[in-house]
Amino acid sequence: xxxxxxxxxxxxxxxEDKIPAEFIRPEDERPATTTFHGPTPEIPIIDFSDPDxxxxxRLMADASTEWGIFQVVNHGIPSHLIQRLQxxxxxxxxxxxxxxxxxxxxSGAPSIEGYGSKLGRDVNGKKNWADYLFHRIWPxxxxxxxxxPKNPPSYREVNEEYAQEMRKIVDKLLGxxxxxxxxxxxxxxxxxxxxxxxxLMKINYYPPCPRPDLTLGVPSHTDLSxxxxxxxxxxxxxxxxxxxxxxxxxxIPGALVVHIGDQIEILSNGKYKxxxxxxxxxxxxxxxxxxxxxxxxxxxVVGPLPQLVDPQHPPQYxxxxxxxxxxxxxxxxxx
Ligand SMILES: O=C(O)CCC(=O)C(=O)O
Ligand SMILES: [Fe+2]
Numbered sequence: 001x002x003x004x005x006x007x008x009x010x011x012x013x014x015x016e017d018k019i020p021a022e023f024i025r026p027e028d029e030r031p032a033t034t035t036f037h038g039p040t041p042e043i044p045i046i047d048f049s050d051p052d053x054x055x056x057x058r059l060m061a062d063a064s065t066e067w068g069i070f071q072v073v074n075h076g077i078p079s080h081l082i083q084r085l086q087x088x089x090x091x092x093x094x095x096x097x098x099x100x101x102x103x104x105x106x107s108g109a110p111s112i113e114g115y116g117s118k119l120g121r122d123v124n125g126k127k128n129w130a131d132y133l134f135h136r137i138w139p140x141x142x143x144x145x146x147x148x149p150k151n152p153p154s155y156r157e158v159n160e161e162y163a164q165e166m167r168k169i170v171d172k173l174l175g176x177x178x179x180x181x182x183x184x185x186x187x188x189x190x191x192x193x194x195x196x197x198x199x200l201m202k203i204n205y206y207p208p209c210p211r212p213d214l215t216l217g218v219p220s221h222t223d224l225s226x227x228x229x230x231x232x233x234x235x236x237x238x239x240x241x242x243x244x245x246x247x248x249x250x251x252i253p254g255a256l257v258v259h260i261g262d263q264i265e266i267l268s269n270g271k272y273k274x275x276x277x278x279x280x281x282x283x284x285x286x287x288x289x290x291x292x293x294x295x296x297x298x299x300x301v302v303g304p305l306p307q308l309v310d311p312q313h314p315p316q317y318x319x320x321x322x323x324x325x326x327x328x329x330x331x332x333x334x335x
Pocket of ligand 1: 202218223230232237238277278279289291
């Protein structure tokens with residue numbers, strides 16, 4: 001096998017309390033030394049069943065300004081659909097290794113779709129304690145079904161259903177976030193690509209780790225996307241950076257975790273903040289998460305919305321094609 005999947009490393013050769021050196025983070029990144037334990041404010045929780053839409057809009061805008069992340073409860077996506085999504089994802093990762101490799105991300109391909117273990121080594125050359133599967137789920141013209149597992153057989157149907165639910169909730173979220181900026185409902189969605197917005201499903205698979213104090217599932221980052229809508233399993237691990245501290249996100253069964261990504265930060269001219277976050281792993285249990293990244297099409301130009309720019313509020317960001325922004329970010333070049 002060309003690449004060592006973390007799942008395969010774990011199931012073969014790990015001693016009781018040892019992990020390979022390439023997973024060991026420097027001291028200043030380790031969860032054991034950097035996680036804040038103590039009373040901290042909690043990530044805002046937004047209740048979509050609240051009868052007062054103006055209040056919901058204000059709470060979402062405040063959360064996006066102060067945190068760049070919030071959790072949504074009573075969002076209307078049927079819980080049995082979320083459970084089925086999680087089941088088919090787990091079933092895929094439970095397949096024999098060679099069956100998963102059929103979907104491996106082609107090496108050297110510019111595309112990010114497929115089964116893989118790392119998007120690229122980061123600056124200090126450390127590996128993530130995670131494997132993943134990545135594929136588009138919307139729009140239909142952009143879907144590459146070769147990256148959708150054929151096994152379990154219901155994988156496709158469940159993901160197609162989930163894509164439809166995502167479209168509804170994303171329209172609602174973007175509409176209200178737009179109104180929270182004092183703009184018409186459709187402005188933010190248009191700014192991020194309108195009907196061309198691409199929905200990318202990622203499944204993160206974080207196997208149990210004998211030394212969760214030394215490593216990270218995903219190191220600290222903001223999402224490249226406009227917005228990310230995620231459901232985790234019950235194993236906690238998401239942390240967000242707030243006022244100089246790394247704090248744990250609370251697991252709320254059935255909630256959607258909404259991350260503001262770079263493109264909304266840019267469109268809002270910095271009013272909404274892309275959240276800095278990372279994930280830790282667990283000693284005994286497998287953590288999984290299902291983020292859906294909402295991305296503008298490659299050629300789409302994103303920049304501060306003209307309605308939010310005036311002499312008192314000069315543009316904080318350049319206008320850029322999404323593909324150029326991604327290229328700079330992934331290659332750690334200045335924007
Ligand atoms: O697993 C999580 O909760 C977050 C994963 C994440 O940040 C990512 O895949 O971009
Ligand atoms: Fe992320």
